[in-house]
Amino acid sequence: MSVDRISLRPGHEISRVIRGGWQLAGGHGPVNPAEQIADMVAFAEAGITTFDCADIYTGVEEMIGAFRMSYLNSHGAEALARVKVHTKLVPDLEALPTLGRDYIRRIVDTSLKRLRMERLDLVQFHWWDYGVPRYLDAVGWLDELRREGKVAHIGGTNFDTARTLEIIGAGVPLVSMQVQYSLIDARAERLLVPAALQNDMAILCYGSVAGGFIGDRWLGQPEPVGLLENRSLTKYKLVIDDFGGWDLFQALLRALRRVADRHRTDIATVASAAMLEKPGVAAVIVGARNRSHLPRNLQITGVGLTPADRAEIAAVLAQGTVPEGDTYTLERDRGGRHGQIIKYNLNKAS
Numbered sequence: 001m002s003v004d005r006i007s008l009r010p011g012h013e014i015s016r017v018i019r020g021g022w023q024l025a026g027g028h029g030p031v032n033p034a035e036q037i038a039d040m041v042a043f044a045e046a047g048i049t050t051f052d053c054a055d056i057y058t059g060v061e062e063m064i065g066a067f068r069m070s071y072l073n074s075h076g077a078e079a080l081a082r083v084k085v086h087t088k089l090v091p092d093l094e095a096l097p098t099l100g101r102d103y104i105r106r107i108v109d110t111s112l113k114r115l116r117m118e119r120l121d122l123v124q125f126h127w128w129d130y131g132v133p134r135y136l137d138a139v140g141w142l143d144e145l146r147r148e149g150k151v152a153h154i155g156g157t158n159f160d161t162a163r164t165l166e167i168i169g170a171g172v173p174l175v176s177m178q179v180q181y182s183l184i185d186a187r188a189e190r191l192l193v194p195a196a197l198q199n200d201m202a203i204l205c206y207g208s209v210a211g212g213f214i215g216d217r218w219l220g221q222p223e224p225v226g227l228l229e230n231r232s233l234t235k236y237k238l239v240i241d242d243f244g245g246w247d248l249f250q251a252l253l254r255a256l257r258r259v260a261d262r263h264r265t266d267i268a269t270v271a272s273a274a275m276l277e278k279p280g281v282a283a284v285i286v287g288a289r290n291r292s293h294l295p296r297n298l299q300i301t302g303v304g305l306t307p308a309d310r311a312e313i314a315a316v317l318a319q320g321t322v323p324e325g326d327t328y329t330l331e332r333d334r335g336g337r338h339g340q341i342i343k344y345n346l347n348k349a350s
Contacts, residue, residue, distance in 0.1 A: 054088035061114035
């Protein structure tokens, strides 16, 4: 079973299913680096050759770096060239007012060392607080490193549309924007997707299965109460609440299950496949913790939804509510329901 591929720029072709790294950073349970490296090899061998990580995902860049060397030794330079790594540059919130070129350079150099690369394939820039209006300076310093050859391409993550266009207008060639985008969180469709289409900028989706909530495990289950297993579930439960609550969410799961039955697959696969059909979406990022998810992940690009499938899903979505604001607006309110669970200063150990 082959995984569809797409070229974001000449020389930067990716698999349309990207293996995510957030769940490997330790916040979702114990991580065995040797097992994870072996899993990455299995994903790459199967055709999922693009990996997403970040400077603030503890230990993940190092694991991907070790995987790259293992893959080079076992499969050769030509196979390794098909592997693309998308990392992130996330300055600490407290550092934003005073950071300079050296700060940005240090993060890039650290990522290069951890990933064992001479040039980073794609660096996705993030900025916590628009109230500190120095993001144009910071992304400009990152662009200097691109021109030096330390970075091949620059993308963004979690920027709203106005600032995305501001960065592009400043002459920084954004290849992509990674945002939370799913059937229950269509904020990107308000403004960002049209802007992306007009500016040759790909959308990379995370959260397409809402941390696992959009899956068979939760079909027919009572609404969870109290403390959830991890921050991922806590964050996406808030999205479910904003979408319309647990009963409507269950109606969506039932519709997705009927579609999945027709395609002999599972709910999560259908949900991710539906996102790949969205205008401007180049890839979905799947947060697989191990290779047990690989067979289902491989099915995502092969699910051909029919008009009847789309209509059945759309009928439920029409009853829901799109969370308010542009992309990541809710999460930027540090005192709000969404912002309170985010950790803002994780680069200190970089």
